[in-house]
Amino acid sequence: MSKMKVLLVDDEEEFVNTLAERLQLRGFQVLTSTDGEAALQVVEDNGPQVVLLDVMMPGLGGLEVLQQIKSKHPSIQVILLTGRGSTKEGIEGMRQGAFDFLMKPIKIEELMEKMKAAFKVFQEGSAETGG
């Protein structure tokens, strides 16, 4: 299995840096971004297979970023990170094409399971489209 390339997008810089380091320690290739617009550029330039995306960000919000990623790169799998007490945003995101969602603070083991499942779906999607 090739190494998973994951993009982590959240406006909380310290959260991004720390979680990125934890994922790198676990063997993932991690790209980071602290705003939605920059994240879209990273997607174009680096082609991650999985995106971890905060829903509530200043500027371009998580759900808008999700829509743009899915419209141009439907095989990229997006896992939403929500900070609210309800599952409303996560469910709405899944309706718009997100692979899954997690409430912050996240459990690293749970995140890794979802990332692996998302990567599998990405690989299946890429094989079907010959990508």
Place this chain on the structure above:
Amino acid sequence: MTDQEIAFMGKMTAGMTHEMKNVLATIKESSGLMQDFLKLCQDGAFPYGEKFAQILAGIQGQVARGVEISTRLNRFAHSMDEPVISADLNEIIDQVVFLNQRQARLKQTELRGLPSEKDVRVETDPFRLQLVLAAAIHYLLARSSPKDLIIIRPRPTEAGAAVDLQITKGKEIPETMEAPQPELPAELAEIKNILDHLQAQIRPAKAGGQEGLVLVLKKTR
């Protein structure tokens, strides 16, 4: 407070709880990263490894506690979003019991919600209903002794719903309450206008010889 003022307070509080969760998420990942590096140390390479592991586990435990509190506070804040909703009394009681645990602990009294097996719903103002339930809890806490148990349980009625709040001395929970007295206790007079707004009533009613209250709610506000 007007509905507009309540909604404003809810919006501000919800925003702050979101920020609190971001802070907790960062602390959780930072302490998790420290745990990761600790695991990378070979046995005995770091003399205080065990102590650090204990401390980090303590931090993670407190983060989990903080997350639960901020999640509940966030839910409370969102209860101010709408002036009238179809309120699930099992959920509302679970929330009010959580939010008042500290007051109960200070009185060394246990506070417990007993959900109804049936769906108990009323069209009502969720914020003001929580206010009324909290006032009823505080009324009973003032009359409770250490080691008492206060139970709160909703039940459907023909006209809507009722919530029984009972002090119990032992583990036995009385099934039924005696017929309620007609008057609102003087100590709760300050919430009369809120009860009127909800078209609700609170009446004293004994259960198993102990003090209690019955909150009566109409199906539709």
